[in-house]
Structures are given as structure tokens and as C-alpha cells.
Amino acid sequence: MAESIPSELPETHVRLIEAAGEVFAEQGFHSATVRDICQRAGANVAAVNYHFGSKEKLYEAVLHYAHKRSFQHATREQLQEGPPEERLRTFIRGLLKGILDHGSPAWLHQLMCREMMQPTPGLDMLIEHEIRPRSQMVRAIIREIVGPGLSEHEVWLCCFSIVSQLFFYHHSRAVIRRLHPEMCFDLSVHEELADHVWRFSLSALRARAAEAQR
Amino acid sequence: MAESIPSELPETHVRLIEAAGEVFAEQGFHSATVRDICQRAGANVAAVNYHFGSKEKLYEAVLHYAHKRSFQHATREQLQEGPPEERLRTFIRGLLKGILDHGSPAWLHQLMCREMMQPTPGLDMLIEHEIRPRSQMVRAIIREIVGPGLSEHEVWLCCFSIVSQLFFYHHSRAVIRRLHPEMCFDLSVHEELADHVWRFSLSALRARAAEAQR
């Protein structure tokens, strides 16, 4: 209907999801109030229950929406071809960019982080659609680098060691800011940080490969 | 205080703090209810306001209490002497143990993690008394390993890369459990995990040192 005039306000449905994304990311599911979300979306208090049925269902809708907007789709192809070292670098840059980003769907990763600490029924969806596919790609890359000498479990641990370094810049932002104020979280440092993590991890993987061959 | 007569119940004051620590760690500040805390402490609903004035003040008291009970005091000495590789191993084992522990003051680290993601005014105290001292020790160890060729900022990044791998096993426990169900979080795997992180990080540091020398 209103598709022909894209300059108009987005549909209430979408405005609610985007407002909810912000609020849930800022305050968590429990602390967020439907009233606040509706107000930010410029809608009536009853709008959430009209469009989504309940606060819980709205939360699920936010998760789905975030999933569809995920950065992954853009970079997925680049992670399939080329030398594994370069693909690792691409993955690290992509995820870190998403984590440091302050843009419109900035709350995607904040929500993922919240889900990690305090899972809701929505986590399962996130894992199957977002997290597991990425983890498989990363483990494939790692396997190419370390060779067949490592057990599957060891590859998992390496995978955790790599992604943990990236998520740290989200989880611990508040602490880092206070502890090491020189650190800057703008997108400008994105490449520097990504390169550190990449080199740090690549060295470690190569050393493991060398150990395994012996 | 009541230590001389350990057969008695601890003072209401203390029971409240310990109950609150559990509940805040499990559910977060907002979702936790004063009723639940008082019930677990075997005290009246009004006890929190009577003893601490408000829910917020109780939370602060919990943070102070957690700080005083911190594990660090026990292991601090061991981190001052010996070859840096061994001291790094000791640090990693100590922190990981604290993170994986389910014991009585298990909520200390859970609360720290929550503060990292969603800081309250209490975070500053935690940083100055708990986090900064440890970070200094870790950075000293790293410096010994990598030598003078790295900038101070690079040492910070290495420090983050190491501790992030440890905190990951707290933050992302829920995700790991679903993603890689073979993983076990008992204390029994504590040494295996710690050794992985240690070897992974040590390889990376040594590679950085070699690069820097060139």
C-alpha cells in the first residue's frame, strides 16, 4: 500500500519493532516497558498487544527482524573461497564491524549478547539461524589452517578463543572505557583491532598446527 | 563478627547480602525482587529497607561484600615470582576457576559480568579495587614475555585477548551448551580449558615478540 510513497513514516508494525529493539537492547527484556516502547514508536499503549499479542511475542519478532537484517548475508560469499587466512580475516573484520557499529540495527549484537547471558526461548532460534552457521564456517577455516592433526573438540576451543576476543569488545566496553580510556571504539579503529585479533589468533593456530605435526 | 559462634545463624544483615548476591547474579538487578531475596534469607519483607534503606543500597552492599571475599588475595603472591610463562598459567587457572565455580561466592563473577554489560555506579569501585590491580599484573607478565618491542597499547590488546577467552566461558555458557553440547562446564575440565587458553595465548605472544624483534 504505502510502498509507493517510501518517504512516509514506516508502518506502525515496523516502528514498534525498531523502538523495541532499542529499548530491549538498552534495558533488557524484563526492565523494558511496553509503555516506553510504544511511546518511542509514537503508538498507543495497546499497539504492542494488537500487533504482536504480547510483550514476549514482540521480543521474538525483534529477534527475527534482527536476524533478517544480519550483516552476514553480505559477506557470506566471501567466506567460501580463497586462502583460509584471508577468509579468517574477512570473518573477523565482519563480525567486529557488527559489534562496534552504532548504526540503526546496532541493537542486534546487544540483544545477542543479552541472550547469551540470560537466554530466553528466543535464543534457540538465534542459535540455529545465526550462530551455528557462522560457527561452522569458522571451524572449517580453522580446520584448513591447523590440518587434520587436531581433534574436533580442539577445533571448537580454537573457535571459542577467536570469537571470544571479538565479543569482548562488546561485553566489556564499559570496563575497557574506564580501565584504558585511550582506547577508542569508533569504527576508525575497527581495522586496527581486527588485525590484532587476526594476527594473534593466526599465530596461535599455526603454532598448534606445528605442535600437532610433531 | 559472629565468627566466634559459628553454630548460630549468621546475622540477618549477612544473610540478606548472601541471598541478594545469589538472586542478583541469577536474575539481574531489575528482575530480582525484594520479596524473593528476603524469603531466601528467611527475613521479613521489610528487612531490606530496614537494614539497607533501599534495593539499590542493598545492591551496593553486595558489591562491597563480594569485593572483600575476592579470591585474589589467596593467589596474589604466586603471581609475583617465577618465570612469566608459569605466572601466566597460574593467573589463567585462577581466574578460570573462579569463573567456572558454582560454589558459595560463585555470584561474584556473575555480578562482575553483569556490571560489565550494564554498569551501575558500583562498577567504578569494582574496577579500582578488583579489576585494575589484576590487569596490571597481567600486563607485567605479558611485557616480560613480549619484551620492549611492543607499544603499551599493544600490550593492552594482548591482555584483552587473553582475559576475553576466559570470560567467554561465563558470558556465553548458555550458547556453548546449545551449540556444542559435548562441552562440560564442571571444575573437572578446568585444567584442560586453562591449558588450552594458556598455550593458545603463549604461542600468540611469542610470535608477537618474534615479529617485534625483526
Next chain:
Amino acid sequence: MAESIPSELPETHVRLIEAAGEVFAEQGFHSATVRDICQRAGANVAAVNYHFGSKEKLYEAVLHYAHKRSFQHATREQLQEGPPEERLRTFIRGLLKGILDHGSPAWLHQLMCREMMQPTPGLDMLIEHEIRPRSQMVRAIIREIVGPGLSEHEVWLCCFSIVSQLFFYHHSRAVIRRLHPEMCFDLSVHEELADHVWRFSLSALRARAAEAQR
């Protein structure tokens, strides 16, 4: 109206009334919801207000509709002729059948019962058009049986004594089912029950007549 083309769905207007009749009878005016009614009628949420103006007005329309469909018209003639005992029996059977019936306009009597307990402005209409005419017939029959010796008020009381026994099987169905589970409410017992009430009441009336003669 739409009777000429019986294969079509009835007009929305009629479907709403019939759905509303069911729902109001089942749940009462207050507990019934406009959404439920519209859903059962296969109409939009706004349909009630569009066609009737408000929930109240819909209720009035239901009462009028029920009145027009009343069973009475069919049996009225039979109540005018013959010996009074037989006419009493016909009346009792007719009313009891309506009360026990589960068929399409079953809610007519349920609504009447609700109105008796919790009158709305619609009750007056029901009384003048439905209830008073029947009561006059019954009292005429009673008068024929008891003769002129009883006062008009006493005839009223006898009338109440008779119809009360019938309505009891509606009002108190839930209680009877629990109290005396062997009791069956199918139409199959309709004649047995009607005969009990008829004989019980006839004996009482004849005794009153005999007393009055003395």
C-alpha cells in the same frame, strides 16, 4: 428476508444476532465479548458497532429476535380449548420442552432466565410480550380447576408454584447434575418430568379447591 435463497449465508446482521444469542446465553452480557461474537458470526470486529451501534443495542436486538421466534405461537391455540387438566398438561409439557431443549434457539430461555435474575431494560419487553400472556393463560386454567373460592392472589401463588418447578430445571441444572447424577436432562425424560410436575401440581390444586369449598 433472505429466505428465498436459503443456500446463501444469512445476512451479517442475522448471523451476528444468532452468534450473540449463543454467547450472551452462555456467558452473560458482561462476560461476553464483542470479539467472540463477531468471530463466531464470521464478521469483523467492528461489525457489531457498525450494525447495531453498541454492545447494549445488540443485546436488545437479540431479545427482540428471540421474542419473534418464540415457541409460544405454535402452541397457543391448544391452550384455549378442552378440559383444564389437559390444558395444564399441555402448557407444562410445552414450557419444559423449551427449557430442556438444546436446539437452535435454545438460548431464548437461557436469556429469559438471566433476565429474571439480573434484569436489563429489555426485561420489560419480554414481560409484556412473552411472560404476561402466558401467565394469564395459566391463571385462567388454575381458576377453572380451583373454582371461585380462592382469591386472585392465591391463584397467583399457585401459578408461581407451578412454573417455579419448571424453571428449576433450568436454573439449577448445574446443581442437580452434581447432587443427583442419575438425573438425565435429555429430551427423552421430558415427558416423565412433565408428568411428575403435572400430577404434583394437580393434586395440590385439587386439594386447595376442596379446602376452599369447605
Next chain:
Amino acid sequence: MAESIPSELPETHVRLIEAAGEVFAEQGFHSATVRDICQRAGANVAAVNYHFGSKEKLYEAVLHYAHKRSFQHATREQLQEGPPEERLRTFIRGLLKGILDHGSPAWLHQLMCREMMQPTPGLDMLIEHEIRPRSQMVRAIIREIVGPGLSEHEVWLCCFSIVSQLFFYHHSRAVIRRLHPEMCFDLSVHEELADHVWRFSLSALRARAAEAQR
């Protein structure tokens, strides 16, 4: 505590029950609002949930309270001894008085009537503690009058025929008032009405007994 000064206001607990009894009787469970109840009881909106946990539990409490205040206790003994005709008269008078009464626990019977038409889980309690014991006494009386010639089921039907005449003056009060305005519902007519029902029913029972003997 406050027992020593009975002139004080009753405890909130009791005030709530009595206010709730009125409101539930007037408007039914669904239509009654907690706000209204609390206001009439002079208590805060949260009082119901504090004292009873929920609106449902309050309703159950009202039913129990009504049960304990039931008129039955006073007249139970009188129903055990003497000629059955007199005991029947006592029963009829007692129940009718309760039904016509406008006094403090006037809502007891209104609630019972509502439960009959629209049962809640509380009806079972009412039946077992209030209704079944009375019904047993009445059937015992009837049996004495009609002798052994009637089946148990026929005695049940006679029992229904008698009590239905009494409840009618509750259920159908609104209708009677409009249909036969000369009728008066004060306690003053209580004996006249009771005597009518008694004589009406006794005649019927004796006739049944005579038929059965033949």
C-alpha cells in the same frame, strides 16, 4: 488482638470479604471489580491481592465465609425430631426466610443462585457442605410422608418440586415485581408465603402417597 475492643472497625480481612460478598452478589464474579470491592471496604486496591492472593481466591473466601454464617446451624436440631409435616414446615420457613432476607449476609443466597446458573470451582464446596446435607434432610422428611411406595428417584423429584417453589422467590423476584406488583417481598409476608408452599406441597405429597398405596 483487636478482639478486646469489639467496637472498632472489623479487620481489613473481614471488611474485604463482606464488601466482596455484596459486590459479587450484585454483579457476578466477572463484572465485579477489585477496585470497587476495595473502595467499599475502605482499603487499598492492592489489599485483595495482599490478603487473598487473587480475585478468584477472594471469591472462594467469600463462599466459605457465607457457608460458616449459614442459617442452617440454628435450625438443624428442629429438623430432626417431631412429626414430618411439622419438620417440613420448619424447613420451608427457614429456607424462605433466608431467601427473602435483606440482612447482612443477604448475599449468601444470591451467591448460591449465581453458582447454580454459572458454576465456578467453588460450587462443589457449596454443594457438599451446604446443599447436600439439607437435601438429605428434606428427602428423609418426604420419605416419611409418602411411605415406602415411591422410588428413590420419585422422592428426588418431590424434593425438587418443593425447593424450587422457594428459590423461585429469589430467582424471579424482578419478574414477579413487574408481573404482580401487589406482591410484597418483606419479611412480613414470609409466613404467608411459607404456608402456601407448605400446604401446596403437603397436599401433593399426600396424594402421591395415596396413589402409591393403591
Next chain:
DNA sequence: AATGAATGAGCCTTCATTCAT
């Protein structure tokens, strides 16, 4: 003639807090 979107009043309930004892 009819509808889907949206509204605002009001519902029951929960919560941290206060007060009298």
C-alpha cells in the same frame, strides 16, 4: 456495506516501600 488498524479507559496484579507496633 464493511473492514483492518488503532485507541484509551480500565482491569488484575506486582512491586518497593512505609507505618504502627
Next chain:
DNA sequence: GATGAATGAAGGCTCATTCAT
């Protein structure tokens, strides 16, 4: 020193109703 009763603000949600189409 500590408590049970009571409070009022706010929470999520339901409902009859209205409005633009």
C-alpha cells in the same frame, strides 16, 4: 531490632469503540 499490614505507583493486558479507507 524487627515485623506484618497496608500502600500507591506502575506493569502487562483486554475490551468496546472509533477512524480512515
